Amino acid sequence: MFLIRVKAHWRHRAYGRHIARLAGRDPTASQIRPHRKGATMTVLTSSLLSDLVTEDLRRASVLEAYGLEYCCGGQRSLFEAATARGLDAQLVARALELPGESAPLRVTSADLAGLAHDIVDTHHAYLWEELPRLQVLVATVVSAHAERHPELKRILAVYDRLVADLDVHLTREERIVFPAIAQLERTQTPVRMRGTSFVDAVQRLTDEHDIIGDLVGQLRRITGGYTTPDDGCSSYAAMMLRLHVLETDLHLHVHKEGNILLPRALELHYRVGGLR
Numbered sequence: 001m002f003l004i005r006v007k008a009h010w011r012h013r014a015y016g017r018h019i020a021r022l023a024g025r026d027p028t029a030s031q032i033r034p035h036r037k038g039a040t041m042t043v044l045t046s047s048l049l050s051d052l053v054t055e056d057l058r059r060a061s062v063l064e065a066y067g068l069e070y071c072c073g074g075q076r077s078l079f080e081a082a083t084a085r086g087l088d089a090q091l092v093a094r095a096l097e098l099p100g101e102s103a104p105l106r107v108t109s110a111d112l113a114g115l116a117h118d119i120v121d122t123h124h125a126y127l128w129e130e131l132p133r134l135q136v137l138v139a140t141v142v143s144a145h146a147e148r149h150p151e152l153k154r155i156l157a158v159y160d161r162l163v164a165d166l167d168v169h170l171t172r173e174e175r176i177v178f179p180a181i182a183q184l185e186r187t188q189t190p191v192r193m194r195g196t197s198f199v200d201a202v203q204r205l206t207d208e209h210d211i212i213g214d215l216v217g218q219l220r221r222i223t224g225g226y227t228t229p230d231d232g233c234s235s236y237a238a239m240m241l242r243l244h245v246l247e248t249d250l251h252l253h254v255h256k257e258g259n260i261l262l263p264r265a266l267e268l269h270y271r272v273g274g275l276r
């Protein structure tokens with residue numbers, strides 16, 4: 001089913017821009033920008049992980065490197081999260097004090113539709129394109145190496161479940177919840193939804209984020225942190241690399257929705273008189 005999903009031209013263009021962002025380049029830049037000196041922000045260990053990333057998206061890479069999950073577990077303080085992993089919180093805080101201009105997430109409380117659109121244009125476009133292609137690669141690696149690496153069959157099973165869950169989840173966001181958020185913002189009145197309430201629809205997405213996070217965590221554990229075995233071929237290594245990129249992208253994706261878009265949409269829903 002996934003292989004026949006949307007392949008429209010705009011999605012390819014969005015995918016290209018998104019990959020450029022993942023590679024650390026500014027996809028809209030036509031020339032190298034001169035370095036601009038900026039004050040380095042002091043990071044407090046009492047800060048929430050989700051707030052740290054929202055203030056400066058570059059910090060997502062730092063937290064990933066330390067193995068600190070900031071999307072579903074983003075409501076923990078840096079101190080709490082670092083200590084739980086046996087890390088020196090002050091050391092991590094210094095690493096998060098990045099020089100130059102910060103790269104805050106472009107969102108204001110009055111721009112929820114814009115944020116939802118950006119998420120679809122970047123993260124969803126990437127997933128619609130990558131999930132089926134990676135599914136073919138994983139299946140190929142399994143058929144070639146499962147005899148010597150039986151854990152590959154578990155990787156395939158978890159990956160297939162992730163693909164199936166994301167298919168339903170992304171579709172629900174694009175067709176039902178994100179349009180409802182845009183309507184809520186545009187009309188400033190509570191949105192009526194068929195067969196459910198706005199609050200329940202948002203809660204359902206949040207529950208699904210937890211399941212997606214758990215599946216990605218399983219992939220990380222089964223692959224030993226996306227490590228290619230010594231006898232792994234180039235396809236094996238490519239699979240691990242692409243699974244790792246998928247994890248990194250899903251963390252940022254779920255952070256934008258679970259820590260920013262959905263809580264702010266709920267806040268607006270209640271502010272304009274919406275009920276539970």
Ligand SMILES: [Fe+2]
Pocket residue numbers: 119123124170173253257
């Ligand atoms: Fe999404």
Ligand SMILES: [Fe+2]
Pocket residue numbers: 169173205209254257
């Ligand atoms: Fe989502």
